[in-house]
Amino acid sequence: MFVALRDLRFARGRFILIGSVVLLITLLVGFLGGLTQGLANANISALTPFHADRVVLAQPGMGKTLSFIDSQLSEESATAWSAAPGVTAVEPLGITISKVTAAHDREATVSLFGVEKTFTSISPEQTVPTQDGTLVLSKRAQAALHANPGDPVTVFGHEFTVAAVSGSAEFSHTGVIWMSLTDWRDIVAQQTVKAAPFATALAVQADSSGDFTALDARANTTSSPLLLSLMAIESFKSEIGSLGMMLGLLLGISALVIGAFFTVWTIQRSGDIAVLKALGASTASLVRDALGQALVVLVIGVGLGIGITAATGAMLPAAVPFVVSPVTTILPAVAMVGLGLIGAAFALRSVIKTDPLTALNGQNN
Amino acid sequence: MIRLDDITLTFPDGDGFVTAIDHANLAVERGTITAITGPSGSGKSSLLAVASALIAPDSGRVLIDDVDASTLSRTQTATLRRERIGIVFQQSNLLPSLTALEQLEVMGHLGSSNATKRSAQELRARATDLLVSVGLEGQAGKRPSALSGGQRQRVNIARALMNDPSILIVDEPTSALDQERGAAIIDLILEMTLARNTATILVTHDRSHLTRMDAVFTMVDGTLTPAAVEVAAMIAAQ
Structure with a gap:
């Protein structure tokens, strides 16, 4: 030098x-x-903290690409995954993007995440609703709606009560609102005027012994590791x-x-x-x-x-x-x-x- | 000492080869200086290149302190040049980014990073001493552009002596200098050869100093011939 x-x-x-x-x-x-x-x-920040070995989505139709928004899983698919060898846990997740309204007609487009009250595939810091009729708002959704715990928020004509504000989850450039899976199915059924799907995705915990390719074919699904599944968010x-x-x-x-x-x-x-x-x-x-x-x-x-x-x-x-x-x-x-x-x-x-x-x-x- | 045994060197020339050195023999003891003179194109610089282990001969041996340089690898010849051979170039070939002192210090930084190196202070002290010994006291901080032609040649000589070489190869050091400065440079080379006990080979066109040499060789068309002292005097008188 x-x-x-x-x-x-x-x-x-x-x-x-x-x-x-x-x-x-x-x-x-x-x-x-x-x-x-x-x-x-x-x-993707709503999905990256998930503890899931694989994320299961419905197989896309002819000429369509794999998509969280278009995925509609049946209960049979979920049952097939639950019963498969090597699979230790399966948790359904509903995702839909919708407009919601808070007091003073404050409107915001948000992602509605429907999860079971016992949902464990997310980090423990993230609160999820423990009762039907309640919502947990992410910080971005709260900022857009100016809604605080106890305030009403209307989703597709249904009035919900904000139970908590927790986390900064975002999905496809929208803030996330967590709701019970039952409420999510009701909302989606009303939006689509037909029977709601069982879920959008499954968060699966499994060991490597399972034959996931065969399972996907049997259950009419497409599964992939969490990071790879993020490519099914089109905007991302x-x-x-x-x-x-x-x-x-x-x-x-x-x-x-x-x-x-x-x-x-x-x-x-x-x-x-x-x-x-x-x-x-x-x-x-x-x-x-x-x-x-x-x-x-x-x-x-x-x-x-x-x-x-x-x-x-x-x-x-x-x-x-x-x-x-x-x-x-x-x-x-x-x-x-x-x-x-x-x-x-x-x-x-x-x-x-x-x-x-x-x-x-x-x-x- | 340096000994060239039956050296032959050829260069490709069109479809054939031209012989630059033709079975040359030369031996130079430490503390002595041998001059090589001859017309342009006679092969003097080729002989210097062989003696400095910059090029391997086609045949013959180049013995530098009993090490046959003609059999060494490229890395080994670089080490040999660094440790045993000092080269004084025709043009001073100083690095423009370095001061006079740094031109000498760089000689301690040319080898492997693992090799034992003299400390920076030791290098600096030796470089300073050498600059003083070649008459450049007070010029240490100057870059080549701020030095005269004669001063640059003195730095060139001091640099060649920095690693205590046993062989000093000097290529026409006075060609770009006037007679007075050229004479001073020859005096310096003679002085350094004795003081530093080097086996010095000097290629020169300048015949006026030949009588001061320990031996004189002439080179014509690649053939190296020793000149007797009287002949050397005659050459000098011409």
């Missing part, structure tokens, strides 16, 4: 330029990552797809920019590298120097970029779907540094190939 650090000092203008590019790309990656996580939370799938692609492209661009800079820089220094080799520098020490130099630029650029992202994210209003967490800061920072080093590693070819003989001018005289 002896020469690398002095090169940084000597050519500080060039390194400030590339460091600024790294910083700006990191800002973009950081903001996009925070936004992606924020939007993802607004889609489309958002995560496009934002993930942008993040991937930005990381790729970052690696290319760093690689291009250090390739040009190394070619410019090839005379110095030849001299150092002629003086006895080992290729390993020159490689360490080159990668160390790139690492310094990356760590400073990425560190500043992530720092600014985190500071800005912390100041954003709560309504902005932006998350500052290790996943949106440390992870992209490590990815940026790692990919940047891979980019810089492409420049090593010049370091390795430079012939020390070129340091002796006119060797054929």
Whole structure:
């Protein structure tokens, strides 16, 4: 690192330029990552705390994709899963998106989650209704409706009483209202003017001994691990797809920019590298120097970029779907540094190939 | 000491080969300086490249302190150059980002990170001493762009001596200097050869100093021939 650090000092203008590019790309990656996580939370935070080995949805009809909103499970499907070998617990879950009204005609679109009063597939901190006719509001639903425990809330003509406000569950960009499964079925039956499905999904606890493919075929269902099942939330799938692609492209661009800079820089220094080799520098020490130099630029650029992202994210209003967490800061920072080093590693070819003989001018005289 | 035994080196040239060094023999003891002179294109720099283990000969042996450099791997020759050979380039070839002092200190940072290194303070002290010994007291903090041609050559010489080499390879050190400064550089090389006890090979076009050398060789078309002292004097007088 002896020469690398002095090169940084000597050519500080060039390194400030590339460091600024790294910083700006990191800002973009950081903001996009925070936004992606924020939007993802607004889609899936109701489901991610579930203790379920598999989530079971109804098999989609011809030409349709797997969807929480379209899934309608029959009681027979649930019974088939309950009776299957390797399955230790099955809990039905009803999900529907609906408009609800509170006092002063405050309206909000929310996700109604119908669960049994003994529902255990959720974390213990999350309260669920213990009586029919009562609701538990998530913080977002409470904020939208300005309803507090004891207040009435009307859902599709039925009046319910708010029993509690608990958790910050969101589903498909709406706040969640928890209700009993019986109430949920009543509401859905009224909405669809036909018999309500038994449930939207099943939260299943099972060991790995079960043949879930055969079971799915028998029960006319599609089951998958919890994280994979989230792709059945359409808004989540489309958002995560496009934002993930942008993040991937930005990381790729970052690696290319760093690689291009250090390739040009190394070619410019090839005379110095030849001299150092002629003086006895080992290729390993020159490689360490080159990668160390790139690492310094990356760590400073990425560190500043992530720092600014985190500071800005912390100041954003709560309504902005932006998350500052290790996943949106440390992870992209490590990815940026790692990919940047891979980019810089492409420049090593010049370091390795430079012939020390070129340091002796006119060797054929 | 350095001994070149029956060295032959060829380069591809179109469909055939051109012989740059033709069965050359040379031995230089420590504390002595051997000059090689000859016309351009005669193979002098090729001989220096072989002697500095920068290129392996097609045949023959390059013995540096009894180590045959022609049989070593690329990594081993780099280590040999770092530890036993000092090279003074024709152009000073100083790194633009380093000060005069750092040009010397860098010599302690060229090897493996696991290798035993002199401490930074030791390196600095040695580099400072060397700069003083080549007449560059007070110039330690200057980068190459702030030094004169003669001063750059002095840094070049001091750098070559930084790792206590047993062999000093000097390639036309006065070619870019005026006569007065060139003479001062030759004086310095002679002084350093004795003071640092190096086996020095000096390639030069400048014939005015040949009589001060311990031995003189001429190279013509790849053939290295020893010149008797009288001949050397005659060459010098021309």
